[in-house]
Amino acid sequence: MSAAPLDRSEHRSGPLLDHLARRMRLRSESALTPLGLRPRHLVALTVLRDxxxxxxxxxxxxxxxxxxxxxxxxxxxxxxxxxxxxxSPEDRRRHVVELTDDGAKRLNEAECALASAENEILGTLEPDEREKLYLLLRRAASATTVTCTTVILDDVPSDDNR
Structure with missing residues (x-):
């Protein structure tokens, strides 16, 4: 008995996302280094700004x-x-954190540097395609994930249903 043929019509986005993420990460890190920032710094500064x-x-x-x-x-x-x-003035045991004016300026510089890196990586996409990609990725990032294992286990009848 031979294995079922692979369905080559299915596209797997994971490897492509991983490849682009690695390229973007490397390019972003090199863009942030002259500013003395790392990606985790940028995320924190962005949260504080927002x-x-x-x-x-x-x-x-x-x-x-x-x-x-x-x-x-x-x-x-x-x-x-x-x-x-x-x-914190309300609770001396707590610390509060706030972005400084210099932090806001550095964040703006970093975002400009990252825009250049993103243009380099995603430059073949039209502006509306990039916006659509952003919205799709944002939605995917906020969604609850279901794994193949979860789906398979959910489809297996329990002892009560056999």
């Missing part, structure tokens, strides 16, 4: 980082004077 003042604990939760890593990240950004960290 939400304003936030507790250190909430920022850690938003970035899905543990306490030790968020302290290291904020130490880096504070040393560059891109963020300000201070005790």
């Amino acid at each position: 939400v304003g003042e936030i507790s250190q604990q909430s920022l850690a939760s938003t970035l899905a980082m543990d306490g030790t890593n968020i302290v290291g990240l904020l130490n880096d950004l504070e040393a560059m004077q891109l963020v300000e960290r201070r005790r």
Whole structure:
């Protein structure tokens, strides 16, 4: 008995996304290096710009980082004077973090540098195609994922249904 032929009409996006992500990551890192930033710095600065003042604990939760890593990240950004960290006036045990004016300027510079990197990687796409790609990726990133294993297990009848 031979195996069923592969359905070559199906396209797998994972390997292409992985390839583009690697190219984008390498190009982004080289664009951010002259600014003294790493991608994780950029993400934190972007969150701070978008939400304003936030507790250190909430920022850690938003970035899905543990306490030790968020302290290291904020130490880096504070040393560059891109963020300000201070005790909360309401609860002296809490720290609040805020983007500084220098942080907002550096973030803007980084976004311009990244736009150039993105143009290099995605330059063959028309502007409307890039917007569509962005919206699709954003939707995919926010969706709850279902794995093949989950689907297979859900389709297997339980002992009660046999």
